[in-house]
Amino acid sequence: MTVQELLTSIQAKFPGLQEIPKVQGQVRGDELYVAVPAAQLVELGRYLRFDPPLSFDYLSFVTSIDWKTHFEVVYYLVSTLHKHKLVLKVKVEDRVNPEVPTISPLWPTADWQEREIFDLMGIRFAGHYNLRRILLPDDWEGYPLRKDYVAKPDRYD
């Protein structure tokens, strides 16, 4: 499916969703970028995953970006059947208590990737069965990938 066809089939089910427009002078891949509100994420995910013409069965990666004013969670979806790609972006405005619903029941591969985001960026994934720190020690303070993170000197410094 082409980018345009993908967008129309998504908007047919979720009329509110819009493509993220490409900013002038910026570089971007040829994938379709769609902004999704956190509330609609799971429902959209279910549709994308199981609707036969879409069947995005492979979640390549989940990551997050700290834009200083807000967070952004990025999902990179690929359909192994139709070979089309889709990038979903969820904007998280709340910097104090950021939360996004988990999609790990749909794509189990999100399990550890969401844990990693929680570990390093501090975004909570509501409904995740085992949201613990994964790379850092359990007693680590702060979320290192945030732009305002200040490294505390420890006993090795």
Added chain:
Amino acid sequence: MLEIGPFLSKAFQALQALVVGYGMPPLGAWILAKAIQAGIIVLLVSLVPMVLVYAERKVSAFMQARLGPMNVGPYGIFQTLADGIKLMFKEDIIPIGADRLAHTLAPMVAVAPVFVCFAPVPFGKGLVPIDLDIGVLFIFAISGISTIGILMAGWGSGNKFSMLGGLRGAAQLVSYEIPRVLSVVPVLMLYGTQSLRGIAAGQQGLWHGFLPRWFIFYPFVGQLAFLIFLIASVAETNRTPFDIPEAESELVAGFHTEFSGLKFALFFLAEYAYVFLSSAMAVALFFGGGDGFTAQGWFPSWIWFMGKTFAIVFLFLWFRWTFPRLRVDRLMQFCWKFLLPWAIVNIGVAGLMILLRK
């Protein structure tokens, strides 16, 4: 001709006569002579593993496209000696959670029986330390004690990996003991004796002028018995492909994970001494002992015996460096569902052969 057997027995007779002449009772003289013989065996059994370790390193090196030890002495022949000295001076570590008594005794229990086991082995003509009438049974009985050492090591270390290794070791050794003993039964039936010297002596001479009268050349019975004996022996010595009690990649080092220094060296010694013992037994049981078939007079019998023994030791080394490890349940299946039935069938066939011959 370098037959040292008759020479040695004469020497011991002379020694006994000498000390009796100096007023020692004959029994005391006999005990003295046997003590010296035992000392020779202990020395031999301690030294042979060093040779075997060196052989293992070199054989594995050549199989793996490398050189092996090269620095200590010419071609690294003193490497094992150097390692032995190093092990002696290493710290003896006993873990806090260990059962100290079991941990300390385990290597000794594992290594002590192997020295006794060499008593009835016929190293050549007239070179039998004690010609026991129950030789074969004696070796099986005594070598079984070593298993207790492995269990004590597994328990005494207070380590889960050791414990699993000990458990696996116990299950494996008890199971493989059975086909191993049964595989020897046809030999005992056909030669009518349990003495290793007697069995070896029964295999002298040639069939039709060219085929040695070794047990291995008995059609079907000989080969099958040897095969089962060899496989079970590899399992009894805990070597690949049956090294699950110490499976490095699964159990770190199994029952000897927590052993260091001299204690570790003792386990090592026991393993190689048992390899040597099994090979020597195989030679006496299946390959005519010191018999040199058509080339009878070329070498003395003890060289024939040692040569054949090392050839079988090479088989052990070869197995170790080319086979992967079996899984524990498949190992048991192989023993109970393959080796054991065939060992029993073999006994039946041997019985038939004896009947037909009559």
Added chain:
Amino acid sequence: MANETSLPTSTQEVFPTQVPETGMFISLGPQHPSTHGVLRVAITTDGELVTSAQPDLGYLHRATEKLAEKRTYPQIIVLTDRLDYLAAMTNNWSYCLAVEKLLGVAIPERADYLRIIVGELQRIASHCVFLGTYGIDIGAFTPFLVAFGRERERILDLFEEICGARLTYNYIRIGGVMADSPEGWEAKVRQFVKEMYGRIDEYDTLLTYNPIFMDRTKDIGKMSQEMAVAWGITGPNLRATGFKADVRKDDPYGLYAKMNFDIPVGKQGDCWERYCVRVQEMRESLKIIEQALNALQPGETMGKIPKTFRVPAGEGYGHLEAPRGDLGFYIVSDGSPSPYRMHIRPPSFVNLQVLQVLLKGWKISDVIAILGSIDIVLGEVDR
């Protein structure tokens, strides 16, 4: 493939339940001969059967993604060397692909062919390590010294000749490669490729078709296609399930579109097939190297890239087929000399999580066989 009815109703169905109270607890690692690095798997067993397994990571975490935000673009290549340290070439390449997407530069043809040659040599070297260590996991020691000590050494010699390093190459640069191949290098590669075919046959006789090895690995740790795709498994592990997926074919990068090669696939995704796919892949890699060597023409090896350059603002995702699977770099740039955010999609990390469900119900000996067949590198898992 999957349909809505197969959708699980709760997370409990997808993920392992709580760690059982009974049974023996075994902490496999972080110091254990078979975890291939500092990985710890917390296993509870009932007798020899595994009832739950939780991998515990982070022992090798070096905060690569955070470090990248403080380095300039060319400096980051050095960091990527340290991710999957058994396949540093493909790490370099994947990162450069992402940056080149942002920059929009063209790569000279010779540089692209050299990338393919070193990339495929790297795949062979990496699979050699897998083959050797997997042999050790199963208890066969000799394949390790044959594959690791003989063949991989020769590849490292070739790499040393072309870039001066044996493990962390920093060879593939943004816009091309660091240096042209030295004289006589191509002939040496040809010679190696010629000999390697026979060596792979040797592995087959030594390990692949050994009855004990097959007994240990066949039908062990089976993975279905649906399961593999859902868990994001890529690379040989996915192909072993019979799924023909390879970034080199699906989303061709470099000059792979011109290359003629097959994608080896398995049938049922057990340990033996995961192993076989890799061995077969080595043969395919040799084919690709031969083709690339034939197509190699003299020419430039570095594109028109200034010494210091600015990357335009935006975002780019470059990924390729690394020896362990789909390795990607997602780079967000704000126009400054260093990336605003760099995310690595590490195949080992994603492949490893399936262990939570895959190990259940197998024996402890099988745990080692399964863990080894997933083929992880902890440098990449922990980053």
Added chain:
Amino acid sequence: MERTIPTLIFGLLAMLLIGLSLVVVTSRSVFRGAVALTGALGVVAGLFALLGADFVAAGQLLIYVGGIMIIMLFVIMLSQRPQDHLDRQTNDQWVWGAFFSLAIACALIMQFRAVYRGIFVTTVATPTSASIGRLLLGDMVVPFEAVSLVLLASLVGAVYFGLDKEDRS
């Protein structure tokens, strides 16, 4: 001289046997107790050998030390952990138990004193395996086979009780 050495060895073995048996009943660690029992059975084999019964001695070692005791140790290792080896192995009745054992020992000693006149079997091991074989597969073949039937029955029973409840039906 010919008589004193065997007597000496017998004394040593007997003391060892009594000591090890005491360890079996008094040791707080089940595992140590089992190891001591193994040792005791080994010493019994030594006694057999001293009596010139070489085949029985080897059989004792092979079956009891190399077989049965290993299985017992196996069971102990399966069911216990190395950490908890400090359970008391005796109960309140041990005084009575010791009393009755001593009484029985005394009675046995009194009984045997009447028979024992310092006669000792020669230490020269005479081959016994042939005669044992003839006995077991000749005159005694019926009891011998009957015993193996009993063993078979107990094995079947063990397998039956070892099965899970669902598999039994």
